[in-house]
Amino acid sequence: MAQTGTDRVKRGMAEMQKGGVIMDVVNAEQAKIAEDAGAVAVMALERVPSDIRAAGGVARMADPTIVEEVMNAVSIPVMAKCRIGHIVEARVLEAMGVDYIDESEVLTPADDRFHIDKRNFTVPFVCGCRNLGEAARRIGEGASMLRTKGEPGTGNIVEAVKHLRLVNAQIRKIVGMSEDELMTEAKELGAPFDVLLEIKKLGRLPVVNFAAGGVATPADAALMMHLGADGVFVGSGIFKSANPSKYAKAIVEATTHYEDYELIAELSKGLGEPMKGLDMATLTEADRMSLRSE
């Protein structure tokens, strides 16, 4: 008997994305550009994060027409975002057959306390995290993939670096601890004990962890790989740049060959203007998507 929706096929799907770049797209044309550039998946959205920031108001799941259009345009996997805690948006996306759901802080949370119980969905979920406590809680709820949050739509890598470094430092700490210290650590991190135990045994997270939120250049993507990300999400960076196709290809190559600095130098030549970017100091707490719902 065939079994669908098992942890192995849900987590395994993310394993197949490793070393790759997942790109935000808002229509079929952008999705084609992303696929041709070598993206491993696309995230179908109504607006990229920097436009969500500019537009203000409540950001919701994309119009299903856009998601469908993107699904019909490409053969690579298509992801889509639902609001944190919005069980019905998630069920709608699952019913449409999207390949991965991002329960995302980029959209306005629908529930300010609870995330979706993702365990009984057939479709796999990716969730954001800023530290190991968040990462472990999301795994406990059934996330099959993680991404460090960074600060979406800013084109500023600083938060992405901070979150990935912190998660990895906290993993190293867990691995180095003795098992009888884990329960107290679980209490302090607000993390499920079983997930920490699994991390200790494996020496790593039990799911793939990409970096997201602020990747704007090929060198940014390579930096995240260097710091131990399994791959990168690029949101506004590509289609807000002067030459999206060239930019997308350069980011894909820099992610694969992240230790080949001569190549990254070549790739970075004459790319044109990257997205403008925001300094964190100019953002108020209310502007920080990464602080939404832990």
Added chain:
Amino acid sequence: MAVKIGVLGLQGAIPEHVKALEKSGAETRIVKRVDHLEGLDGLVLPGGESTTMRRLMDQYQLFDAIKRFAENKPVFGTCAGLILMAKQIEGQKGPHLALMDINVRRNAFGRQVASFEADLKIEGIADHFNGVFIRAPYILDVGPDVDVLSRYEDKIVAAKQGHFLTCAFHPELTDDARFHQYFVKMVEEAQNK
């Protein structure tokens, strides 16, 4: 001496293959550039996104180098690797490496929600093997020189042709290394010839 097997390391489930090969007694190396192929006895094309891998293979002349390597060295492709090895891909103009006389259908079982695990019988490898199918392809038909090793509901999901081995599922995502052991043996035999 242990055989040395490369894993194409451009994108996808790379460490899982490395682990399974090492468990099967082979030495390994991750291949990202042409010079990494030097001195290897065999090569694994892992699961991942075939379009992504193809685009990256066109860099650094890796595509032609792998084709030359495959002329006399064993190659094993899983999932996306199967698509890279096929001579014919349904609905697509040209093939990629075109190593095996097989005609394949991409994402043949459907999208991710249809991804599944199922028990398989694999000729010469196992009576029961947990096949992990993720947006998997299958083989529509094969040439006369191709041996079909496994079928799932009449669909061909594993095959062998000379020194080429392929499957539509992911043995690297299980702890069962029998498929990799079989390939390591193929590499050892090719070396002894």
